[in-house]
Amino acid sequence: MDILPILSTLRRHKITAWLLILEIALTCAIVCNAVFLVSQRLERMNLPSGIAEHELVQVQLANIGNRSDAEARAKTDLAALRQIPGVTQVALVFQMPFTDGGSSNSGIKLDPQQREDTADVTQYMGENLLSTLGTKLVAGRDFRPDEFVNLDTAVAALHTGDLKGLPQVLVVTQALADRLWPGQSALGKQIYLGQGLAFRVVGVVAHLARPNRLSKGVEYSTVWPISMNVSQGASFLIRCAPQERERVLKSALAALKQLDPNRVVLQKRTYDEARHAFFANDRAMTGILVGVCLALLIVTALGIVGLASFWVAQRRRTIGVRRALGATRANILHYFQTENFLLATLGIVLGMVLAYGINLFLMMHYELPRLPVIYFPVGAALLWVIGQIAVFGPALRAAAVPPVVATRSV
Numbered sequence: 001m002d003i004l005p006i007l008s009t010l011r012r013h014k015i016t017a018w019l020l021i022l023e024i025a026l027t028c029a030i031v032c033n034a035v036f037l038v039s040q041r042l043e044r045m046n047l048p049s050g051i052a053e054h055e056l057v058q059v060q061l062a063n064i065g066n067r068s069d070a071e072a073r074a075k076t077d078l079a080a081l082r083q084i085p086g087v088t089q090v091a092l093v094f095q096m097p098f099t100d101g102g103s104s105n106s107g108i109k110l111d112p113q114q115r116e117d118t119a120d121v122t123q124y125m126g127e128n129l130l131s132t133l134g135t136k137l138v139a140g141r142d143f144r145p146d147e148f149v150n151l152d153t154a155v156a157a158l159h160t161g162d163l164k165g166l167p168q169v170l171v172v173t174q175a176l177a178d179r180l181w182p183g184q185s186a187l188g189k190q191i192y193l194g195q196g197l198a199f200r201v202v203g204v205v206a207h208l209a210r211p212n213r214l215s216k217g218v219e220y221s222t223v224w225p226i227s228m229n230v231s232q233g234a235s236f237l238i239r240c241a242p243q244e245r246e247r248v249l250k251s252a253l254a255a256l257k258q259l260d261p262n263r264v265v266l267q268k269r270t271y272d273e274a275r276h277a278f279f280a281n282d283r284a285m286t287g288i289l290v291g292v293c294l295a296l297l298i299v300t301a302l303g304i305v306g307l308a309s310f311w312v313a314q315r316r317r318t319i320g321v322r323r324a325l326g327a328t329r330a331n332i333l334h335y336f337q338t339e340n341f342l343l344a345t346l347g348i349v350l351g352m353v354l355a356y357g358i359n360l361f362l363m364m365h366y367e368l369p370r371l372p373v374i375y376f377p378v379g380a381a382l383l384w385v386i387g388q389i390a391v392f393g394p395a396l397r398a399a400a401v402p403p404v405v406a407t408r409s410v
Helices: 004-011 014-045 070-082 129-133 151-160 174-180 242-259 271-278 280-314 316-324 329-366 375-399 403-407
Strands: 056-063 087-093 105-108 119-125 137-140 169-173 190-193 197-205 221-224 235-240 263-270
Touching (some): 004 329, 105 190, 174 197, 263 271, 271 280, 316 329
Antiparallel strands (some): 056 263, 137 197, 169 221, 190 197
16 A cells, blocks of 8 residues: 555644654553563562472571570470471571561671672571471582581671681572582682681572572572570471461461460461562552553543544545545555554554663663663554554444445535
């Protein structure tokens, strides 16, 4: 079809045409970036934790007043929990992947003479932690009982630089090992904390995500042979079969209450519930962005329908003349679809430029990654399809205009 008559018609309706072009451009720019943000949120929510998520329950208690026997009480509590039918592993932990609350982090060096840290890592602690979390050990070994030290002892020793009160070994994730020693085995390697305190790697786990640092280095985690108790803020982590979690949780609360009824339950939940709560804001943001995209696409489609209907009403006599001169219904239909395609193309080209500019702004101010090129053709194809669907109804009405309309007076 010759597009010159179409362009001639559009020049006579410049303001209306440009309003539709700008609407399509704005929709293209916002939708491309919004869909990219949605994909980023979905990727974030689906990050692997590296633990047996569906087998874990958490109970956090608080003592009333200070207790001098906190460490002995912790051993008693753990022994009682292990006696519950269905329980396979138990540990006292300070933090877990993808959970709200505190996070113990530290900078590490590969050379004690370094001025800058090589990496920032999370420090997981707890007896029997690897087995309870269900992390997969891919190299080396787990900790021996004689390698554990108490948290209070370790903190005091760290301040004084007394190596005797500190653990001597640690376990790292594969991601951290690849970052620190690319292409080499991490076993036997040393890292340094603080003023040149050396620690030796004895094991490597496949995956273990950090509690709340989900940007670069989400799996830069370390595990330390440090034992804790309830008074130090630790919570009980219990592993069992997925179908046994609710029963085990009730039994654990009853057993702990029986041992000491004067403790307050701060938290009782499955790990699935903890992870669901952690990503609540991401789900909400995803829903908002999807809603914005749908609203913009619907508004744009309605704009195309309204404009096409307006032009059909204005051009009825012109359409009738063309029919009288031999134009078929298919010619009329094709005319309006081509006209809409040209407007949509101009809007999409302008929209891509706007989308790139918005992405640059987000990169500069919100540390978002660059918008992948694939989103541009996908967004263009989506708007082209929506435009053709939206104009189809008015175009059919235009094609149905009979030739006799040309003989009627204005």
